[in-house]
Amino acid sequence: MAKTSAILRNAKRKRMAARDNEKRTALKNIVMDRSLPVEDRFDASLKLAELPRNGSRVRVRLRCKLTGRSRGNYRKFELCRIAFRDLASEGQIPGVVKASW
Numbered sequence: 001m002a003k004t005s006a007i008l009r010n011a012k013r014k015r016m017a018a019r020d021n022e023k024r025t026a027l028k029n030i031v032m033d034r035s036l037p038v039e040d041r042f043d044a045s046l047k048l049a050e051l052p053r054n055g056s057r058v059r060v061r062l063r064c065k066l067t068g069r070s071r072g073n074y075r076k077f078e079l080c081r082i083a084f085r086d087l088a089s090e091g092q093i094p095g096v097v098k099a100s101w
Helices: 004-032 038-050 081-090
Strands: none
Touching (some): 004 038
């Protein structure tokens, strides 16, 4: 089980990323638009830098829904490899069977 503080910190980052998403994309579009004057683009990049870093989607870490483990996760199931194997062995995940040949 992961530390509760790490799980809560990641949840806070998810909330901040969702909150700042529109602002961040608008500013990025201005910065990347080559047809705008350099001054406007520079001002937009300064405003982008003033936004909190934890509001970026890149800062959000994929964690297991059951254990909070941050490594070895399957995006489709939102589970780490260990929890996935345990649930699959018990037959708790529909459509997943152990391979044998």
